[in-house]
Amino acid sequence: TKWVYAFGGGAADEMTGDARALLGGKGANLAEMARLGLPVPPGFTLTTEVCTAYYANERAYPAELEGQVEEALAALETKVGKTFGDPANPLLVSVRSGARASMPGMMDTVLNLGLNDETAEGLAKLSGDRRFALDSYRRFITMYSDVVLGVPHAEFEEILERYKEEHDFQLDTEIDADGWEEIIADYKRAVKSALGEPFPSDPRDQLWGAMGAVFGSWMNDRAITYRRMYDIPASWGTAVNVQAMVFGNMGDSSATGVAFTRDPSTGERGYYGEFLINAQGEDVVAGIRTPQCLTKTMREKMGDNQPSMEEALPEVYGELAKVFDTLERHYRDMQDIEFTVEMGRLWMLQTRNGKRTARAALKIACDMVDDGLITQEEAVLRVDPSALDQLLHPTIAEDYKRDVIAKGLPASPGAASGRAVFDSDEAEHRASLGEKVILVRVETSPEDIHGMHAAQAIVTARGGMTSHAAVVARGMGRPCVSGAGEIRIDAGKKQFTARGRTITDGDMITVDGATGEVLFGEAKMIKPELTGDFGKLMGWADKARRMKVRTNAETPADVQTAKEFGAEGIGLCRTEHMFFDADRIAAVREMILSEDQDGRINALAKILPMQRDDFAEIFRIMEERPCTIRLLDPPLHEFLPHNEEDVKAVSEATGLPADALMERARALAETNPMLGHRGCRLGITYPEIYEMQARAIFEAQALVEKETGFKPVAEVMIPLVATARELEILKVRVAAVARNVERETGVAPVYLIGTMIELPRAALRAGDIAEFAEFFSFGTNDLTQTTFGLSRDDAGKFLGAYLEAQIFERDPFVSIDQDGVGDLIRIGVERGRAARPELKLGICGEHGGDPASIRFCESVGLDYVSCSPYRVPIARLAAAQAAL
Numbered sequence: 001t002k003w004v005y006a007f008g009g010g011a012a013d014e015m016t017g018d019a020r021a022l023l024g025g026k027g028a029n030l031a032e033m034a035r036l037g038l039p040v041p042p043g044f045t046l047t048t049e050v051c052t053a054y055y056a057n058e059r060a061y062p063a064e065l066e067g068q069v070e071e072a073l074a075a076l077e078t079k080v081g082k083t084f085g086d087p088a089n090p091l092l093v094s095v096r097s098g099a100r101a102s103m104p105g106m107m108d109t110v111l112n113l114g115l116n117d118e119t120a121e122g123l124a125k126l127s128g129d130r131r132f133a134l135d136s137y138r139r140f141i142t143m144y145s146d147v148v149l150g151v152p153h154a155e156f157e158e159i160l161e162r163y164k165e166e167h168d169f170q171l172d173t174e175i176d177a178d179g180w181e182e183i184i185a186d187y188k189r190a191v192k193s194a195l196g197e198p199f200p201s202d203p204r205d206q207l208w209g210a211m212g213a214v215f216g217s218w219m220n221d222r223a224i225t226y227r228r229m230y231d232i233p234a235s236w237g238t239a240v241n242v243q244a245m246v247f248g249n250m251g252d253s254s255a256t257g258v259a260f261t262r263d264p265s266t267g268e269r270g271y272y273g274e275f276l277i278n279a280q281g282e283d284v285v286a287g288i289r290t291p292q293c294l295t296k297t298m299r300e301k302m303g304d305n306q307p308s309m310e311e312a313l314p315e316v317y318g319e320l321a322k323v324f325d326t327l328e329r330h331y332r333d334m335q336d337i338e339f340t341v342e343m344g345r346l347w348m349l350q351t352r353n354g355k356r357t358a359r360a361a362l363k364i365a366c367d368m369v370d371d372g373l374i375t376q377e378e379a380v381l382r383v384d385p386s387a388l389d390q391l392l393h394p395t396i397a398e399d400y401k402r403d404v405i406a407k408g409l410p411a412s413p414g415a416a417s418g419r420a421v422f423d424s425d426e427a428e429h430r431a432s433l434g435e436k437v438i439l440v441r442v443e444t445s446p447e448d449i450h451g452m453h454a455a456q457a458i459v460t461a462r463g464g465m466t467s468h469a470a471v472v473a474r475g476m477g478r479p480c481v482s483g484a485g486e487i488r489i490d491a492g493k494k495q496f497t498a499r500g501r502t503i504t505d506g507d508m509i510t511v512d513g514a515t516g517e518v519l520f521g522e523a524k525m526i527k528p529e530l531t532g533d534f535g536k537l538m539g540w541a542d543k544a545r546r547m548k549v550r551t552n553a554e555t556p557a558d559v560q561t562a563k564e565f566g567a568e569g570i571g572l573c574r575t576e577h578m579f580f581d582a583d584r585i586a587a588v589r590e591m592i593l594s595e596d597q598d599g600r601i602n603a604l605a606k607i608l609p610m611q612r613d614d615f616a617e618i619f620r621i622m623e624e625r626p627c628t629i630r631l632l633d634p635p636l637h638e639f640l641p642h643n644e645e646d647v648k649a650v651s652e653a654t655g656l657p658a659d660a661l662m663e664r665a666r667a668l669a670e671t672n673p674m675l676g677h678r679g680c681r682l683g684i685t686y687p688e689i690y691e692m693q694a695r696a697i698f699e700a701q702a703l704v705e706k707e708t709g710f711k712p713v714a715e716v717m718i719p720l721v722a723t724a725r726e727l728e729i730l731k732v733r734v735a736a737v738a739r740n741v742e743r744e745t746g747v748a749p750v751y752l753i754g755t756m757i758e759l760p761r762a763a764l765r766a767g768d769i770a771e772f773a774e775f776f777s778f779g780t781n782d783l784t785q786t787t788f789g790l791s792r793d794d795a796g797k798f799l800g801a802y803l804e805a806q807i808f809e810r811d812p813f814v815s816i817d818q819d820g821v822g823d824l825i826r827i828g829v830e831r832g833r834a835a836r837p838e839l840k841l842g843i844c845g846e847h848g849g850d851p852a853s854i855r856f857c858e859s860v861g862l863d864y865v866s867c868s869p870y871r872v873p874i875a876r877l878a879a880a881q882a883a884l
């Protein structure tokens with residue numbers, strides 16, 4: 001087996017297969033840069049297979065390794081014209097780890113390896129610069145001791161600080177050669193007393209020690225944790241790169257730096273980076289000295305008065321700029337680069353695809369299409385759909401000084417300021433007067449919907465990422481911080497306290513739903529810019545995708561937002577949300593609390609015109625896009641009055657005595673409402689409810705058609721069906737209403753009748769059910785609850801432990817459980833389509849906006865996904881990526 005691959009001097013060892021897998025990211029790119037003829041200090045890479053073999057074999061190297069390393073080292077000596085360990089002309093190397101994916105937690109790089117008292121002396125003579133040689137030596141001792149020998153960095157810092165104090169120095173650069181000599185002697189003493197043995201002086205011992213430390217670090221706790229978090233298999237292993245040193249610390253024509261080929265935060269064209277003259281390695285990022293700007297433009301923008309590299313080292317800068325171009329054209333992506341200049345000569349030490357913000361990702365992808373560097377499909381694949389969230393909401397200006405009052409979970413993105421309000425009715429009232437308010441609650445329930453809607457943002461003291469507040473806020477596009485446990489709310493006094501401060505009703509606060517912070521005062525905001533690039537990329541995505549994207553929405557404002565974001569229909573209109581509105585909750589309660597059918601019919605007659613108007617409003621906005629409207633779903637008791645005032649209102653409206661009403665309310669209480677009298681079970685037992693809703697839908701269609709000429713398309717959806725018979729009965733009733741409305745209005749409504757598949761039995765019996773259903777919408781929220789037998793509202797108590805123990809890989813309410821819930825969907829799709837080939841299939845529920853779940857939906861062949869309005873662009877992009 002070939003365990004060692006050489007690079008440098010315009011070439012690299014030939015290899016087959018995936019270079020990254022074998023050589024790691026850093027090694028593969030070093031080899032690639034060498035092949036491109038770029039100036040890369042020569043070196044060699046021990047493959048990831050060495051690492052794998054090492055662990056497979058009780059931490060022993062393959063027998064051939066030592067010979068191959070010796071050979072590679074000899075070849076390297078020839079290339080560079082220096083000899084490892086030779087005091088007269090010493091070769092120094094760096095030892096660098098490099099896994100397939102960049103991985104914090106791995107061993108840090110060791111520079112200047114090969115130095116000891118003799119070779120340091122030789123380096124001093126050869127360079128004619130004793131200070132430089134000793135500076136390199138002391139860096140080596142510090143790094144090697146820290147990362148290989150485990151002597152903490154602080155020990156060396158202390159010695160250095162003490163020396164500087166004694167001599168009244170501020171900067172390391174003030175220390176001369178004799179000074180470093182003294183410090184080095186102290187360093188060596190510190191190592192000896194910490195380890196009981198001297199610092200290793202044989203360069204070969206140093207080399208094997210460093211290589212061993214890299215392989216060893218693959219299994220350290222930090223690396224293991226990181227791999228678990230990002231799902232990186234331990235079997236990948238890390239590579240080790242051994243590379244001839246070049247020196248950025250050889251005086252004023254030497255330097256080291258890092259750069260991006262474009263601005264990683266805005267995506268603007270133009271090089272972006274920093275460098276330090278007369279410095280080595282990580283000095284730039286270490287923050288010991290203030291780095292200088294790479295370009296003149298950047299320097300001017302930042303108002304920096306140190307010269308830029310473009311100005312200080314114009315020739316090398318010109319060369320570097322050419323390298324940037326070559327690399328971008330070769331990798332066809334923005335590059336993040338590390339380089340060193342040794343006495344006016346440029347050396348490339350690393351390149352990789354650069355990390356970037358969502359805004360930059362978008363701009364770079366579009367610019368690269370314009371430049372003909374990548375195709376439109378590639379551009380679509382380059383942008384992370386979830387990151388679009390950052391672009392769709394206002395965010396807090398970077399330079400705004402945050403005064404944090406409390407921190408909770410980043411439950412719904414975006415930021416907003418407003419006055420703290422502690423009650424939903426109050427929030428609605430104050431908002432109607434034009435005030436911007438933030439709703440602050442211990443937690444929220446369906447009764448807070450109007451308050452949440454009226455508020456700019458929501459803060460709760462309790463609840464997780466899938467709490468009511470979080471889910472509803474995301475759906476409405478309201479920023480939300482949930483579970484801010486450190487705030488103590490006193491609703492009576494209309495105030496909360498946190499971190500020793502008290503915020504009272506009317507105080508201005510800001511919610512940052514992206515970080516989970518609650519700030520005091522009104523923050524400076526940046527408006528989302530759905531600029532040309534955004535529209536362009538979305539257009540390309542739309543061309544590439546197969547699935548349609550709809551939205552879950554019921555209020556005209558949300559429907560309008562979703563349409564602007566590109567929703568092609570409504571996948572879920574939850575009629576019960578309309579029941580909570582102030583103008584009708586009394587009538588709804590009257591209906592529920594009625595003793596008999598007549599009472600219910602009376603109350604429903606009051607609700608009908610309001611529902612009709614709701615639907616008409618939606619149809620006007622959606623025009624001929626299909627709208628799936630779900631008939632009443634939740635258990636009735638959710639609408640029950642909770643206090644005497646509510647009861648009194650109902651009593652006045654109905655003439656029924658208050659205690660009779662209370663009695664009736666108690667009778668409606670259920671032990672397990674989620675599995676109780678709800679969904680189509682209500683429809684079966686109280687036919688008049690669904691009949692009223694169906695009538696409202698069809699009448700609204702007739703109304704809007706007469707008014708606009710558009711033919712609205714309704715998909716009437718019956719929830720919680722478990723058996724074909726339930727659907728059969730209800731379908732007949734709904735169809736009868738349609739016929740009646742057609743007779744009355746003269747307009748034939750365009751409609752389908754279908755069902756939500758949200759119970760395991762429904763998925764399994766999809767064949768029977770499809771006989772009566774023209775469409776299925778997989779209600780994956782409830783399907784997840786019922787498949788796992790897990791209540792979403794209670795999962796918070798143990799979900800964390802389940803994720804920790806890796807029982808769940810991801811929260812199944814956020815990303816679909818593809819094995820279990822996914823199997824039921826697959827079965828539902830198959831059996832449903834077998835019975836009715838033209839069956840329309842979609843998904844509603846939180847998962848419809850989750851990219852991984854969307855990929856799953858594509859793979860099982862659904863016709864559309866539906867998600868909350870603000871996730872529509874994310875779903876459009878994710879659906880395109882799934883199709884490509």
Ligand code: ADP
Pocket residue numbers: 041093094095096097108109111243244245246247248256257280281282338339340349350
């Ligand atoms: P990291 O993965 O933490 O960036 P690197 O292996 O890239 O670690 O090394 C960090 C820095 O050390 C590089 O950016 C470079 O400045 C310096 N360095 C590494 N190898 C060499 C070398 N052969 N010659 C000069 N400097 C080097």
Ligand code: MG
Pocket residue numbers: 108109
């Ligand atoms: Mg590092």
Ligand code: MG
Pocket residue numbers: 338350
């Ligand atoms: Mg690096």
